[in-house]
Amino acid sequence: MDLLLIKEGFPLLSFLIFLPLAGALVLLFFHGESFARLWTLSVTALTAVCSIPLLMGFDPASAKYQFAEAYAWIPRLHINYIVGMDGISILLVLLTTLIMPFCVLASWKYIQKRITPFMFCLLVMETSMIGVFVALDFVLFYIFWEFMLIPMYLLIAIWGGPRKVYASIKFFLYTLAGSVLLLVAIIALYLKSGSFFIPEMMWQPYSLTFQTLVFLAFFLAFAIKVPMFPFHTWLPAAHVEAPTAGSVILASVLLKMGTYGMLRFCLPITPDATMLLATPILWLSIAGIIYGGFTALAQQDMKKLIAYSSVGHMGFVTLGIFVLNTRGIEGAILQMINHGVTTGALFLCVGMIYERTHSRELALATGVGKYMPWFVTFLAFFSLSSFGFPGTNSFIGEFLVLAGTFEHNTFLALAAIPGAVLAAAYMLRMLQKVVWGGTNNPDQSSLTDLDVREIAVLAPFLLFVFWIGLGPQPFLDLMHTSVSQLLEQLHHWQQHQQVATVFWR
Amino acid sequence: MVLLPELVLSAGALALFLVSLAKAPSVQTVKSVAIVFGLATFASTLLAFQSQGSLFYGAYAVDQYSQLFKVMIGFSLAVLLVLGQNLKGISPEVRPEYYLFLLLSVLGLMMLVSSVELITIFISLELSSFALYLLVPLRDDRTGIRVQMEAGMKYILFGVMATGFMLYGMSLLFGLTGTTYVQGILTALAKGNLQPAVLVAVLLVLAGFFYKLAVFPLHFWVPDVYQGASNETTAFIATLPKFGAVALLIRFLGMPTGQSSVVIELLAVLALCSMFYGNLSALVQKDIKRMLGFSGIAHAGFILLGLLSLNREGYGAAIYYIAGYVLMNLACFLVISNVSKEGENLRIDDLNGLYKRQPVLAFVLAVGLFGLAGIPPFVGFMGKFMILTEALRADHLLVVCLAAINTAIAIYYYLSVVKAAYTADPGDSSEVSIHPMIQLTGVVLVLAITLLGALPARFVDFASSVVQNLP
Numbered sequence: 001m002d003l004l005l006i007k008e009g010f011p012l013l014s015f016l017i018f019l020p021l022a023g024a025l026v027l028l029f030f031h032g033e034s035f036a037r038l039w040t041l042s043v044t045a046l047t048a049v050c051s052i053p054l055l056m057g058f059d060p061a062s063a064k065y066q067f068a069e070a071y072a073w074i075p076r077l078h079i080n081y082i083v084g085m086d087g088i089s090i091l092l093v094l095l096t097t098l099i100m101p102f103c104v105l106a107s108w109k110y111i112q113k114r115i116t117p118f119m120f121c122l123l124v125m126e127t128s129m130i131g132v133f134v135a136l137d138f139v140l141f142y143i144f145w146e147f148m149l150i151p152m153y154l155l156i157a158i159w160g161g162p163r164k165v166y167a168s169i170k171f172f173l174y175t176l177a178g179s180v181l182l183l184v185a186i187i188a189l190y191l192k193s194g195s196f197f198i199p200e201m202m203w204q205p206y207s208l209t210f211q212t213l214v215f216l217a218f219f220l221a222f223a224i225k226v227p228m229f230p231f232h233t234w235l236p237a238a239h240v241e242a243p244t245a246g247s248v249i250l251a252s253v254l255l256k257m258g259t260y261g262m263l264r265f266c267l268p269i270t271p272d273a274t275m276l277l278a279t280p281i282l283w284l285s286i287a288g289i290i291y292g293g294f295t296a297l298a299q300q301d302m303k304k305l306i307a308y309s310s311v312g313h314m315g316f317v318t319l320g321i322f323v324l325n326t327r328g329i330e331g332a333i334l335q336m337i338n339h340g341v342t343t344g345a346l347f348l349c350v351g352m353i354y355e356r357t358h359s360r361e362l363a364l365a366t367g368v369g370k371y372m373p374w375f376v377t378f379l380a381f382f383s384l385s386s387f388g389f390p391g392t393n394s395f396i397g398e399f400l401v402l403a404g405t406f407e408h409n410t411f412l413a414l415a416a417i418p419g420a421v422l423a424a425a426y427m428l429r430m431l432q433k434v435v436w437g438g439t440n441n442p443d444q445s446s447l448t449d450l451d452v453r454e455i456a457v458l459a460p461f462l463l464f465v466f467w468i469g470l471g472p473q474p475f476l477d478l479m480h481t482s483v484s485q486l487l488e489q490l491h492h493w494q495q496h497q498q499v500a501t502v503f504w505r
Numbered sequence: 506m507v508l509l510p511e512l513v514l515s516a517g518a519l520a521l522f523l524v525s526l527a528k529a530p531s532v533q534t535v536k537s538v539a540i541v542f543g544l545a546t547f548a549s550t551l552l553a554f555q556s557q558g559s560l561f562y563g564a565y566a567v568d569q570y571s572q573l574f575k576v577m578i579g580f581s582l583a584v585l586l587v588l589g590q591n592l593k594g595i596s597p598e599v600r601p602e603y604y605l606f607l608l609l610s611v612l613g614l615m616m617l618v619s620s621v622e623l624i625t626i627f628i629s630l631e632l633s634s635f636a637l638y639l640l641v642p643l644r645d646d647r648t649g650i651r652v653q654m655e656a657g658m659k660y661i662l663f664g665v666m667a668t669g670f671m672l673y674g675m676s677l678l679f680g681l682t683g684t685t686y687v688q689g690i691l692t693a694l695a696k697g698n699l700q701p702a703v704l705v706a707v708l709l710v711l712a713g714f715f716y717k718l719a720v721f722p723l724h725f726w727v728p729d730v731y732q733g734a735s736n737e738t739t740a741f742i743a744t745l746p747k748f749g750a751v752a753l754l755i756r757f758l759g760m761p762t763g764q765s766s767v768v769i770e771l772l773a774v775l776a777l778c779s780m781f782y783g784n785l786s787a788l789v790q791k792d793i794k795r796m797l798g799f800s801g802i803a804h805a806g807f808i809l810l811g812l813l814s815l816n817r818e819g820y821g822a823a824i825y826y827i828a829g830y831v832l833m834n835l836a837c838f839l840v841i842s843n844v845s846k847e848g849e850n851l852r853i854d855d856l857n858g859l860y861k862r863q864p865v866l867a868f869v870l871a872v873g874l875f876g877l878a879g880i881p882p883f884v885g886f887m888g889k890f891m892i893l894t895e896a897l898r899a900d901h902l903l904v905v906c907l908a909a910i911n912t913a914i915a916i917y918y919y920l921s922v923v924k925a926a927y928t929a930d931p932g933d934s935s936e937v938s939i940h941p942m943i944q945l946t947g948v949v950l951v952l953a954i955t956l957l958g959a960l961p962a963r964f965v966d967f968a969s970s971v972v973q974n975l976p
Contacts, residue, residue: 074962076818076969077894139890143881150875153920157928158860165928169920176880176916180909187894187905 004068024123040119063485087482167241178224185217202268215273225258229288239307244351252340288315293422320401323408331400345461366437387423393468517542525601543586550579564622594735594848610636656733667716674709699763717750731798740838779806821969822891829884836873858931884958
């Protein structure tokens with residue numbers, strides 16, 4: 001257990017996990033609508049504030065799991081309650097806690113019916129999302145991972161758009177079907193390594209066949225969640241039908257769980273299989289980037305457009321992970337955060353226009369620039385950020401990923417470049433239509449510009465767009481030690497394996 | 506003290522017999538007597554939990570194993586009587602008799618888990634079964650085509666056939682070993698040098714309990730009986746007898762047959778057939794009780810998977826699984842029997858918009874169904890997880906993968922019920938009003954499903970340790 005820096009005193013991570021759950025339980029007993037809104041806002045805000053000490057107390061020079069807590073849970077099967085956080089997960093935890101209050105604010109007027117259950121679902125979601133990122137026991141991880149499906153399903157199925165039933169069932173079935181074999185892989189790993197403690201499963205000398213099978217089970221579960229190219233079809237449906245807060249959670253946090261899983265589990269637990277299968281996965285990422293870009297270019301529905309752009313952006317993330325070098329992986333983690341900030345903000349923007357026009361059709365939202373100057377200002381910045389304009393956050397992320405890819409394979413990097421161009425094309429197309437439109441714009445004079453609440457929701461996102469875009473070093477510092485430790489072990493493993501193969505021959 | 510639960514049940518049956526002699530017993534009295542005796546049975550199982558002893562010349566063993574099952578049976582009985590207290594599908598004239606046979610059937614189950622001698626096992630099983638066969642046709646003839654009679658006939662004919670198998674197996678065991686005591690049979694078989702007839706005998710005996718558990722080739726009665734019996738009767742058939750079946754399966758699987766690999770392979774094949782048959786058939790059901798019947802077949806397959814490892818960890822996991830399964834099924838049937846207005850069968854469409862009509866019931870239903878589907882943190886997930894772990898530990902990788910795929914198939918039909926309850930428009934179906942007592946029972950079940958799922962350690966440890974002390 002020397003991998004853990006056990007936190008003495010106040011169990012901060014457990015507090016962050018269970019505070020939203022406790023808040024949700026309170027909502028079972030008090031049903032007032034305005035109370036539900038205010039209560040949820042304060043609980044999520046308190047969680048966000050309490051997650052700041054994580055940043056203060058985090059030691060970026062250590063690759064250990066920090067703020068760790070360990071308690072026995074089911075001793076018979078060696079299952080423990082272990083949580084901890086390292087450089088890979090800290091930013092994702094903070095992203096989750098910080099984004100939640102804005103999801104509540106974005107639902108302030110959007111959700112008009114069944115408000116208390118909606119807020120209940122949001123709080124339960126937060127618990128399981130934080131849990132996924134900090135769990136260091138595989139069973140605990142799996143419980144949070146699967147449990148999340150229920151509140152997310154309800155968020156889409158009850159408060160979603162016209163095709164909500166289809167979209168929610170598709171989301172649930174896809175994700176669950178992906179993760180049933182993950183459970184078998186977890187059990188198989190336990191039987192080999194004798195423990196469900198994730199770091200103890202890493203860097204074990206499993207046979208290549210075993211690793212490949214486990215890797216494929218992992219990959220199926222995580223690739224569906226990301227979603228990678230052939231497994232992406234649930235995403236546009238779910239995004240389009242989900243309410244704004246649901247879309248934001250889906251885009252900003254849920255998709256990151258897939259890439260987080262690849263980084264946390266695939267690389268260290270099955271290193272040989274990762275190296276064996278990295279090339280096809282890289283090309284799948286490229287396919288996702290190009291495919292997402294072209295499909296987004298053809299969309300008439302703004303949410304669908306952003307959903308397909310997510311497929312492309314997440315392709316960059318998987319690309320960065322599987323080139324297996326420092327630039328690529330750091331860029332990938334940063335890109336996960338960027339995508340969370342930018343795409344989350346874009347979904348909020350679309351939600352705001354939807355509240356006014358009650359349509360997500362691009363054609364019905366043309367030419368609003370004249371009447372909603374504040375809105376289009378925000379939209380312009382987020383769109384620029386989305387296609388990686390220099391000075392914004394995505395530029396740094398995509399730049400690092402592409403630099404890592406060039407280091408790995410020039411052809412691969414060249415193949416990814418059109419994706420970046422396509423991103424500019426579809427984003428600028430949307431921006432042009434929304435701001436100016438053409439000669440046949442619908443009458444938009446009845447639209448009101450953003451109010452203070454809405455500006456307060458969007459402004460922090462803009463702050464992070466420029467903060468990461470202009471000064472990314474503090475963010476990279478947080479993850480650097482963990483990433484380089486991971487890669488060092490990987491390369492060490494690779495050399496060691498080569499020696500072994502030579503010896504074997 | 507040792508026999509307290511059985512005595513309470515007999516007293517309850519007698520009391521109901523006396524009530525039924527009255528000219529026109531009031532519905533309220535009958536209900537109260539039944540519920541009081543149901544709760545008293547649960548209390549007495551708790552009181553008798555620590556007692557141990559061997560009665561009736563060693564034919565009847567009261568040990569931790571039997572007492573654990575009796576507590577579970579007592580709890581389920583109490584919940585069942587409370588949740589089905591209105592007995593909508595049973596005409597008021599026969600309600601005293603209904604409760605009388607119900608208690609007698611539970612008495613049979615209680616005796617069954619304590620029996621350690623073949624004739625005693627047979628008598629207990631028949632006491633439990635015959636009382637149950639009578640409950641099915643007691644439903645009032647609402648449809649005009651007497652489906653309840655058809656269901657009753659199917660139940661009794663298939664049941665008698667399975668009993669025939671079992672008796673034949675028992676006679677073979679007696680012939681091979683010269684004793685009817687389970688302990689004696691074990692000692693005789695342990696000497697080794699076994700004939701192939703031992704395998705046949707043990708399998709025939711197991712077949713009788715496979716019938717109760719609704720495992721694949723002996724499952725034919727399930728859909729029609731579930732559909733034809735009244736909602737409360739189906740709730741009973743779907744839950745309590747499974748305890749008896751699992752308790753006795755574990756007792757008989759311990760018998761050495763000299764061919765344990767054949768037994769294991771057979772169990773694996775039956776488990777997979779049950780899962781695939783149950784899950785695939787459940788996908789297309791419209792009647793919710795039929796759907797739960799098919800899902801029950803699939804879950805029986807999962808229990809066999811736990812028994813497959815033939816060791817105490819696997820048995821412990823199977824006991825945990827069946828306890829969780831019964832809790833989740835009770836939660837579903839609580840909703841079904843209370844949403845049903847006059848005791849009619851419910852189609853899945855009839856649950857449309859339940860969320861608006863009765864939020865508490867919708868919540869209980871969702872927890873029960875998500876639990877059955879094996880979503881954490883409910884008890885269904887932990888049970889599934891432990892059973893898969895034990896099966897994989899015994900190196901049945903293919904079986905485990907196929908079972909895992911089955912859980913993905915199963916989610917669809919559970920989810921379609923949740924979908925109906927939460928997203929469909931209620932249309933013109935009216936609100937459902939329920940007694941606070943039933944709300945309370947629902948909340949207790951939800952808590953039990955969640956807590957047993959989140960903190961399973963003590964239960965499983967206890968179950969595995971009592972299995973170890975079996976003869």
